[in-house]
Amino acid sequence: MSSRYPYKHYITYAPSALLNITPGVQFGYERIINNQWAVIGELGGLNSLQDDRRGFRLKAEIRDYFESAPVLYIGGEVVHKYTSTDIRDWVDAGTFLRLIDYRGTRNLTYASLKFGCSPPLGKGRRLLLDIGLSIGGGKYRVDTKGVPEGFEVREVIDGFFWDNSFRRRSLYVPMAALSIKLKYGLQ
Numbered sequence: 001m002s003s004r005y006p007y008k009h010y011i012t013y014a015p016s017a018l019l020n021i022t023p024g025v026q027f028g029y030e031r032i033i034n035n036q037w038a039v040i041g042e043l044g045g046l047n048s049l050q051d052d053r054r055g056f057r058l059k060a061e062i063r064d065y066f067e068s069a070p071v072l073y074i075g076g077e078v079v080h081k082y083t084s085t086d087i088r089d090w091v092d093a094g095t096f097l098r099l100i101d102y103r104g105t106r107n108l109t110y111a112s113l114k115f116g117c118s119p120p121l122g123k124g125r126r127l128l129l130d131i132g133l134s135i136g137g138g139k140y141r142v143d144t145k146g147v148p149e150g151f152e153v154r155e156v157i158d159g160f161f162w163d164n165s166f167r168r169r170s171l172y173v174p175m176a177a178l179s180i181k182l183k184y185g186l187q
Helices: 015-019
Strands: 008-015 026-035 037-047 054-065 072-092 097-117 125-146 169-186
Touching: 008 072, 015 026, 015 169, 026 054, 037 072, 054 097, 097 169
Parallel strands: none
Antiparallel strands: 008 026, 008 169, 026 037, 037 054, 054 072, 072 097, 097 125, 125 169
16 A cells, blocks of 8 residues: 555544534544545534534545645535424414424535645544535525414524524525544554
């Protein structure tokens, strides 16, 4: 095996997943192929501390490590994130408001181009720091379960990025993400 990548298998941990709007713990596996290409799969469990929001994140990625600068890479990734929230809120029945319990769900699926670097921490390339910037776009869908027919969830918008409304909608959104991971090489 080349000294460029003495390990073909890496276990990944993404501490940056703790800094999301819905924080989580995310682990993955990276397989180096031909000392230049890599395929990566990750799974994260999400849980918000400020409300009853929970879910998961799945990520698949392919990378091309540059031959002239092996710590640099370019790649493509596909990500799916799902969260659900149990809510007690007022809904609009047309002529009156009614307090009900329901579940709101959010789905985000996007594809992006990723640029990054993966320098070693110490000698031997067993422990690596991976920093990547992803730019792309995808589909964001909000839905509700348990809202009676004829009722509409009222629209409550707290901020530009933090729309707490579970008003049903589907839209295309641009995406930019920064990821920071630790990778540990296995024999």
